[in-house]
Amino acid sequence: GQQVMQIPQYQHVQEGEDFTTYCNSSTTLSNIQWYKQRPGGHPVFLIQLVKSGEVKKQKRLTFQFGEAKKNSSLHITATQTTDVGTYFCAGGTTSGTYKYIFGTGTRLKVLA
Amino acid sequence: DAGVTQSPTHLIKTRGQQVTLRCSPKSGHDTVSWYQQALGQGPQFIFQYYEEEERQRGNFPDRFSGHQFPNYSSELNVNALLLGDSALYLCASSLGPFILGANYGYTFGSGTRLTVV
Numbered sequence: 275g276q277q278v279m280q281i282p283q284y285q286h287v288q289e290g291e292d293f294t295t296y297c298n299s300s301t302t303l304s305n306i307q308w309y310k311q312r313p314g315g316h317p318v319f320l321i322q323l324v325k326s327g328e329v330k331k332q333k334r335l336t337f338q339f340g341e342a343k344k345n346s347s348l349h350i351t352a353t354q355t356t357d358v359g360t361y362f363c364a365g366g367t368t369s370g371t372y373k374y375i376f377g378t379g380t381r382l383k384v385l386a
Numbered sequence: 387d388a389g390v391t392q393s394p395t396h397l398i399k400t401r402g403q404q405v406t407l408r409c410s411p412k413s414g415h416d417t418v419s420w421y422q423q424a425l426g427q428g429p430q431f432i433f434q435y436y437e438e439e440e441r442q443r444g445n446f447p448d449r450f451s452g453h454q455f456p457n458y459s460s461e462l463n464v465n466a467l468l469l470g471d472s473a474l475y476l477c478a479s480s481l482g483p484f485i486l487g488a489n490y491g492y493t494f495g496s497g498t499r500l501t502v503v
Contacts, residue, residue, distance in 0.1 A: 307485075316495060373484075
């Protein structure tokens with residue numbers, strides 16, 4: 275079946291260092307969304323990418339959608355302790371039925 | 387701001403029992419999706435309701451069923467509970483069943499933590 279994998283599974287960084295998580299789908303996606311889930315919390319929507327090769331920025335966060343619409347990345351510049359949490363991508367697929375498949379997530383820990 | 391409301395927040399059930407979880411979507415949203423999130427895992431899609439009908443379904447057995455009411459609220463029912471059903475059940479609402487174009491995503495509730503013993 276369709277799968278969306280993320281790497282790395284865990285990442286520990288020193289505050290001020292950069293962080294990147296990669297999302298890879300086994301099939302071509304219609305769009306991709308990114309969510310952040312704080313420990314003990316629920317996923318919170320960050321952004322959506324729709325177009326092939328699209329790049330969007332939100333302050334220190336940069337999101338990219340691959341040309342083939344099968345992969346995406348989230349890059350955080352100069353991490354802060356408030357960036358702690360698990361980052362999920364959610365791939366939108368119209369293969370068969372319309373639904374979002376969440377990635378496995380990358381858990382980020384920022385050391386002060 | 388009426389976000390997504392889920393009840394109860396925590397629940398403990400015995401194997402073989404049945405459970406009903408409830409969700410009220412964000413004001414203005416008409417679509418409800420249910421996800422199961424095991425500890426340390428990503429949310430797994432259960433099903434989605436739109437216009438009071440199940441529109442999409444993930445790889446979950448028929449023990450998982452749902453309903454959507456005319457006011458867009460929804461219920462998730464799980465029969466014959468198994469230990470493996472222990473998880474955080476998340477409800478997510480949206481305007482329409484599939485989101486493209488506008489830059490908004492699902493709004494998630496805080497979830498119901500179900501423990502099966």
